[in-house]
Amino acid sequence: MEDVKEPSKSALKKAEKQAKFDKAKLEKKAKQLPIVGGAAKGGAAASKTSDIIGITASKEHDFPQWYQEVVLKSELIEYYTEISGFFILRPASMYIWNVIRKWFQAKIEELGVEEASFPMFLSAKSLEKEKDHVEGFAPELAWVTKAGDKDLEVPVAVRPTSEAVMYPYYSKWIRSHRDLPLRLNQWNSVVRWEAKQTTPFLRAREFLWQEGHTAHLTEELAGEEVLQILEFYAGVYEELLAVPVVRGKKTEAEKFAGGYYTTTVEGYIPSNGRGIQGATSHCLGQNFSKMFDITVEDPAEKGKHINVWQNSWGLSTRVIGVMVMIHGDDKGLVLPPRISKIQAIFIPVGLTAKMTAEEKAAHLKRVDELYETLKKAGVRSDIDTREGYTPAWKFNDWELKGVPLRIEFGPKDASNEVISYARRDTGEKGTIPIAQMTTEVPALLEKIQADMYNKAEAAFRAHRIKITKWEDVTPALDAKNVVIIPSCLQMACEDKIKELTTGRADESTDTPEAAKAPSMGMKSLCIPFEQPEGLVKGETKCLNPECQNLAESWCMYGRSY
Template identity: 45%
Template sequence: MSKEDVGITVSKEEDFSEWYTQVVLKAKLADYAPVKGLIVLRPDGYSIWESLRSTFDKKFAKNGIKNGFLPVLIPESLLGKEKKHFAGFNPEVFWVTHSGTNEIGDRLALRPTSETLAYTMYSKWIQSWRDLPLKINFWNTALRAEIKATKPFLRTSEFLWQEGHTVHATQDEAEKEVMKILEIYKNTVEEELAIPVITGKKSEKEKFVGAVYTTTMESIMPDGKALQMGTSHFLGQNFSKPFEVKFADKDNVEHFAWQTSWGVSWRLIGAMIMVHGDDKGLVLPPNVAPVQVLIVPIYKNDEGKNTVLSKVEEIKKILEAKKIRVHVDDREGLSPGYKFNDGELKGIPLRIEIGPKDIEKESIVIAKRHNREKSNLRFSEIETIGTILDEIQKKMLENARVKAKTNSIDISNYTEFKSKIEKGGFFNAPWCGKIECEEKIKEETGADIRVLPFGSEDTNQKCIYCNEQSISIPIFARGY
């Protein structure tokens, strides 16, 4: 087996795009499907998604949100009921036109998003104030015609995501829900994936079509491009009116409801790969790692093998009793060095090395994946490995915050802005609030407003483009 078959052959710094693709494929997270724009999720990749799903489900449940299921096909006539929203997705929609060999009358869209379908059902389910709030989350796939410039997890024609849709009696209640969800997203991404995010609102130009406003969380990737990590939308009554989502209040007076929608996708996994990975491969935060501890037994003969494997089994049981996910690489015919490299490629957070000499010393060797530090740990200290994993998780977030900060620039001169945007990064630049300036900046530099951070209001500076009084300091960046 050649090195090209096993390890990463390009540098993250020198060829970021190729490095990313190799990590996805060689760490066995996903593979390309026979249809262009689609990928197959492999067990380790799906395990990470399941971990995120479990965390979100627990947090959603505490917020009174239940899971449901929606079919993938949506009639064209249904999409047309909310024309502005549908027009935004129309170029990306896959259409089903035949049933067997027979043409169908009303074309069926493969779900680009589910607002129209969900709210058709909600209008049937909601009659009075007693039915509110209605808060349902759907774990499903969405399909959008991303045939050009596809990249695993980041931009594919079909992707896993969750989309939540809630209905409320008052505007205030709905807007509070928007913020609750955004906070759940932020905390989960930072605590589970160790990725720092910035939260705020999208500009009018960049908001979700059909929303009154969109809140977002954005993160900067190591190549200087921004990645939208998740969004939470206040829909107002923009959907409740065309879809007649109404309720009778306590006085039997009918009102249109107030709504929200929100979602994250498996692009969170793509962000995790980019933020933490290195030239050896994947680097997984312990909280989401399918395997948190890899044990590599080292021996030369059958006598040593029996002694070492007996101790390995003892250590494995101690760790599993602590709910730590452990894998023993006892494959025959492969050297310890090969197993070390394989574990590093897959990003396993902590490796334990143990051989006869270690047993004599009543200790093991531990190697941390995120910084590749090695040290000795006595048998009596093995139960501290859970604490070590917690420290790794915390340190990975701290390191990511430092890197993100170095990729963030305060800037007020447009000439300087244009010269530096090529290298990428988050640019905190004053803006007058006019869409004309936003569009010109996008046209001339390729950078758009990623987020208007909460608390970024500012009237003391001049717009970076037109030099008129600013209203805020948004973050500009080129994005995925």
């Protein structure tokens, strides 16, 4: 890594000039964008960026504002103004979530997991049984203290997770080793009354998720399922959302409270260099079965009772936010075809005032026929025949909503027996013969899916840096990387690493990236299953300069959500 130097006066002036230029550019862009409602025709300037249809913030220069605009204006969410911290998931979001749900549900059913539904309230008595586990949720618990105008004799909490709701009944239902494995999953919402600033999908006071809770006879059987579920989670990200993840195990400091060990899939957000937890699959060991007295007679030794081994695993609507942050651009959403409600949008073009009513009707009828043909071929399609909007306006609108493929069809296309297309992910344009449309359009959609994944995977690989010198850590973080370092995996050491890397990012550099880098310290993300070479147990020292321990493994660290 290069030595850090003091910024020169010329560099500071250059940075100031660039900042003014960026601001002026964004303001100019905002004035050029169409306005909602009647103002669009009159050309009046919008009073707020929320009144402007297009995206006004730059993903590169104002990532938080960009993200807020994209999820709102692409109609993924609406803010629930009655109570702060809650969001309405609109049909576009629910479609994505339901695709994930169907895919994942089919996978877990093959394992013998059954669906259940437990009440959303839990008692203080149940919480007391697992107080060590619930301690981390205590500040976020929402309590119901009244029914009508009467105080409840015993207040009840809205579930932040369901162990305390479900496990008393596991104790009741599991009487013999023949009742094992017991595998239940539920799709529900949970409430965690976040004190921090909330963000759509990433941090909300109520969110949708699935939570699986299973019981097994042995540690080996429980461990086998933990990894099976983790691979399903990786599949949700990689196969459906085109998002690469690192599979690994959480350190003791970061594992699920009260659990035996936690496995995880970890993502990466290129725009700010932060890591983000994607989903977790926990082996709870026998900790909870001891709390809730879930035992069976040992089949190997009559008369002896043993506690069952338990797992829990969960995936939430956070996945949608991760997908948006990775693939979106300054035009709005970019959706992978496999989860997009509309994969191809037909837009009739070239309908001029010189054309007769009969000619226009014949052309639109041909578009309908093409749409029906593509629909029968299994492509989720639609036609934009809205009146009063130009084709260019429609192009921008569908780009904002992230539809993977735009198909234009005009009189020239008709005479050439082709359709014209534009890819949302790359902007690449081309034509496809109508006779080959039913095979080439599905193939193109699969190519878009693969290209989106490969682009994101290349970015993650390039920014996952193996480091063996402590002085290289902060510059690597400031360059928007996550780092893989030799670690002793001790809790005290992790706390110290976070402390040593906390503070303003290197303010002596003259790059805009450094000036905007987060001030948080890095924390462990996971111990990757894919371990780099170069660490020798018993010889390689932990990278923390204030730690004298030897390294146990390579551990991935980073600034994180």
